[in-house]
Amino acid sequence: MKLHFILGISLIQCRAAFLFSPDLNRRKQIVLLKSTENQNLALGAATDAITLHKQAGVLRAEAESLRKAIDESKAAARQKEIDDADRWINLLLVNQTIDESTQILNTEDQVAQILQDRRFSAEQVNQMFDRICETSSKQSIDRCSPLISLLLDAACMVDCMERxxxxxxxxxxxxxxxxxxxxxxxxxGIDMDRIKEEEQDRNSGIGRFLKYHDSND
Incomplete structure (x- = not known):
């Protein structure tokens, strides 16, 4: 009986020593710290995800704003080209406007003289040509508008002059x-302007390649 009592007390003491031992407390602290770290990591990851989502939203908004600005700039540039071409057509080809459907055109000699005096370039004439084709019914070599015919004939006169x-x-x-x-x-159905642009792009690419190649020789 006494032996059992002693063994019981020893067992209680061992359990108490185990429960209140520094090593056990240390392990509990480590587990608690790891749990806290995991919670902090999870919270940090969630915060980072929210931050990235907000940043992505800001970038999308900036990209959309930039796209709209580019589209507006292109539209404004295109409108300026149209306005310029219309103004040049009236200056160069039209002598008098009677009404919306009736115009008195300049003569071929008058147009040729204006081309010289106003220093019109080939690009400007090309823009007028495109604008007339754009605003008229389908044009062809055999049947073209009086404006196109006048523009071509006057351009031919200036081309034939001595430089x-x-x-x-x-x-x-x-x-x-x-x-x-x-x-x-x-x-x-062939777009010569598009073909010319593609050729220029190819030539530009070849030129850049040759320049790079020569610089590395």
Whole structure:
């Protein structure tokens, strides 16, 4: 009986020593710290996700704003091109407007003289050509509007001048030829301007490659 009592007391003491031992407390503290760290990591991850989501929203809004600004800039530039072309057409080709459907045109000689005096370039003439085609019914070599016919004939007159006799040094003396070539291609559904742009892009790429290659030799 006494032995059992002693053993019981010893067992209680061992349990008490185990429960209140420094090692056990240390392990409990470690477990508690790890749990706290895990909670902090989870909270930090959630906070980071919220922050990234907000940043993504801001970036999307900025991208959309930039896209709208670019679209508006392109639209404004296009409208300016249209306004310029309309103004040049009236200045160059139209002598008098009777009403919305009736105009008195300049003569071929008058148009050729204005092309010289006002220093019109090939690009400006090309823009007028495109604008007339855009606002008229389908044009063709065999049947074109009086405006197109007048523009081509006057351009031909200036092309045929000697360079030293032409005060317009912006003129390249092949305007009429290029326009008729473009006009012919239009009849076959060929966009010469787009082809020219693609060729320029290819040539530009080749030029950059050759320049880079030469610099590394």
């Amino acid at each position: 030293e006799d032409n005060p317009n040094k912006r003129w390249n003396h092949r305007v009429e030829r290029d326009l008729r070539k473009k006009f012919f291609a239009m009849g076959w």
